[in-house]
Amino acid sequence: MAENRHKSLGLSDEEVLDLFRTMLMARKIDERMWLLNRAGKIPFVISCQGQEAAQVGASYALDRTKDYALPYYRDMGVVLSFGMTPQDLMLSGFAKAEDPNSGGRQMPGHFGQKKNRIVTGSSPVTTQVPHAVGIALAGKMEKKDFVSLVTFGEGSSNQGDFHEGANFAGVHKLPVIFMVENNKYAISVPVSKQLACEKVSDRAIGYGMPGFTVDGNDPLAVYEAVKAAADRCRNGEGPTLIETVSYRLTPHSSDDDDRTYREREEVDEAKKKDSIVTFANYLREQNILTEEIETEMNEEINQIVNDATDYAENASYAEAESAMKYVYEE
Amino acid sequence: MAVISYIQAVTQALREEMKRDDKVFVLGEDVGKRGGVFRATDGLYDEFGEDRVLDTPLAESAIAGVGIGAAMYGMRPVAEMQFADFIMPAVNQIISEAAKTRYRSNNDWSVPMTIRAPYGGGVHGALYHSQSVEAVFANQPGLKIVMPSTPYDVKGLLKASIRDNDPVLFFEHKRAYRLIKGEVPEEDYTLPIGKADVKREGSDITVITYGLCVHFALQAAEKLAEEGIDAHILDLRTVYPLDQQGIIEAASKTGKVLLVTEDNKEGGIISEVSAIISENCLFDLDAPVQRLAGPDVPSMPYAPTMEKFFMMNPDKVEKAMRDLAEF
């Protein structure tokens, strides 16, 4: 039997099982979205597949009753962890009025839900980074001890807003965790053409913060790194840059064909390291994920995803004229 | 009532709002110890401390973006762009984020932030210290753009901007900072954003303008009054969204309308004003709507000859007003 790694991180068996369940939920919803797209029922999908471990592992390391999340468009695992429901996500996929992210105004993947402190985001990448810094600044001014977690891709780490935001947080020692989900591709451009340095985390030193690169397929490694970063934040030691390395298992989006720029073998190889597979194996080895629990979990999740799909598909769209609402305060 | 300068009105409004509401804070380049390169935040650092008068790194997108984040949390940041010309790196944050936050989140999130920026020419500031940038932002629903002309309006509108629950761009004419003085009540008051103001009643021609050009028009009107030309002057005050009713009333009053800006001519605020007039006032019009504006060159050159050629002044306004009156 392999070594038990989660106990030393302070995670109970129930907690890791719940963590896995959330990862699996994200995967299953994502897969359903693709099916709906290919069936012509929803116009667009952008995936979390391959990044669930990093997303859920990081979220579980935070205090999800007070910390802020500024996710990017792949972060289904983050928003599920922070309290958004499968039904909410399906409503967003179908662009229905009840979608809590935007009431059907934004494409799927543009998350936001104030009651769960999931901060609204847009399509121009990396704009959320300074927002995370601003929220952390407000927390510091208000003498609160929350942390703000902002996530983005390795491609986004080239944007000015990343550098400006990281520097600002470094100068003012703000409680921000910058987490780069390095999935090796910015649409079609591989990381080798994105970065001149070896790792994204190498950039941390320029902003006076520690930088770490961890295995993005290992939720416990991500948990550990983010937990430590959150502790530094709460101790007033300022921000941290964490790079989680995994792989984007799907094309960039439902409108992309990744066979034009990467070999199938490369994808097949990556799938062997897929956290849904490897972390399940770990939990089986630890006797936490028994066959019985796994069957039950799969059935339960399928039921939830089916119900969420049905609900969302039958839900109403927003009134056309409601497009005029909420330009300004009303 | 005390007579104070335009920039003193800015400082006074900031100080009063910071005293009134702990959530109000100032951030920008050199706003802290230095009190701003124009001294708009003079004294605030000593009074409120470095946490509420925040010197930021030299990075405009972060100034806007960090302000947006703090505002989304519930603070009321007042960000200063050192010059309107330097707002460009922050355009993505302002247009993609601040302007759209309420709308894209279906009213879940909002950005109660004010961004102040000195604009305008006539100060030997050349291409990158003279620009008027309002037109860049003036087709972005979700934003409000305020451009006051007098110290009284500055104080009332800056306070209203800070208290507004949506993002406001507050453009201050840098030439007006010390040139324009006026009576400003010491007590607290706000003025409505989105309302134009009649600065002079008249019956022969209507001049619609904003910012420093309001003063040019007022001076020209006094001279023309001696010739029997009676000008009606409307100060837009808020250039986005425009006060349509105020514009229609002012234009219909005389049927002869001159629109003045120191910005470039094509695609500017006054072009939109002109469109509003043509949509609504056809049967009251007695002359083609005239635009008096800067030339369509990228910006104001440095050499005094060329700067003067570009910059609006009372003579240019007077000539255009007389020309229209004689039509």
Next chain:
Amino acid sequence: MGVEKINMPQLGESVTEGTISTWLVEPGDQVNKYDPIAEVMTDKVNAEVPSSFTGVIKELVAEEGETLAVGDLMCHIEVEGSTSEDKPEKSKVEETPVQQEKKPEEKKTTTSQKSAQTKQDKGNKKRYSPAVMTLAQDHEIDLNQIEGSGRGGRITRKDIEKIIESGEIPQAEKDSEENAQPSAQPAAASSEKQASAAAASNVQAGEGDIEIPVNGVRKAIAANMVKSKTEIPHAWMMVEVDVTNLVEFRNAKKKQFKEKEGFSLTYFAFFVKAVAQALKEYPQLNSTWGGDKIIQRKAINLNIAVAKEDQLFVPVIRDADEKSIKGIAKDITDLAGKARDGKLTSKDMEGGTFTVNNTGSFGSVQSMGVINHPQSAILQVESIVKRPVYQNGMFGARDMVNLCLSLDHRVLDGLVAGNFLARVKEILEKMSEDNTSVY
């Protein structure tokens, strides 16, 4: 050697003034160009102001502690060689945009342009703005008759507004032609356009209100009334006439007259006779406005107003001045009868030159008539009432009547109208058995 000025420089963007904190030189000091001469304090910076010239400081004009506007004189300096005043050209930057720079060349250009434009033909006269067109249509203004005050003779909105305010509205040529061949026929003078002009806009009937369709005669009346009231500047005056003798005379005669002639001898016939006689003496009132002329009518054809239910007719007593009271009374009787029976022909109503209206028959004692377009006046004969009047040192009961005249002020003034009324009054007061024959 020459003397140069050193002025307060603009120390920083937006700075408009500076305070001299310390002079670093005094008169007689030799300074080189760019040597500091004073410390100056502004809102933005504290700076040493350098000399712009090499020379000897002559006079410190400003004192320490004094605040100077940018461009104001700080000191004089004596320099070698020629001064800037000798230089032919100096590109002087406008220091403050509020300063008005005199630009004679530019003004001259404007003036010459202006005179060139004035010399142009009235090229813009017929280019009407939407505002002018709208106002002209609303008020039926003939724009051809208006002098424009705008560039190239353009008619401005203000021009029209002034005309409307004055009430003197020039109408189209068409109307002037009609004036030359007057027709008092209400229906004939009407047109749909005028009738619609008379229509009140946007009047809505409420619950319980009755909507009565407007027929042709009503429309014609409406159109004529609107035309008269909008085109003719009405003025009004009234005289009081003592007709005690006339009443006695008529009462004495009426029974016998009726028996003899078969129709009534009405008071109105006496009034019409008096008016016809006075019009002969004051032909100014028997005339028509013709735009660029006034046409005095030779014939005295008097319209009388005859009402029938909702209709108003104004048939004509032709050549009234040539008729006896009896003749007039007969015409009145005939015309009124025709009107009642609906037998009035257009011939009966053509060619009127003046109108007499028997408003007294309704009991009215005072009214303001609307002139029967295109005539120039209308006389309203009110009720005869017994009133105490002071006369010959005592009060006596007298029969009094008011005569109300509406006049076209374009044609007539108060003087001639007053004289005319006075004459009518005189004729009526003298009417008695002694000097008047009804035949």
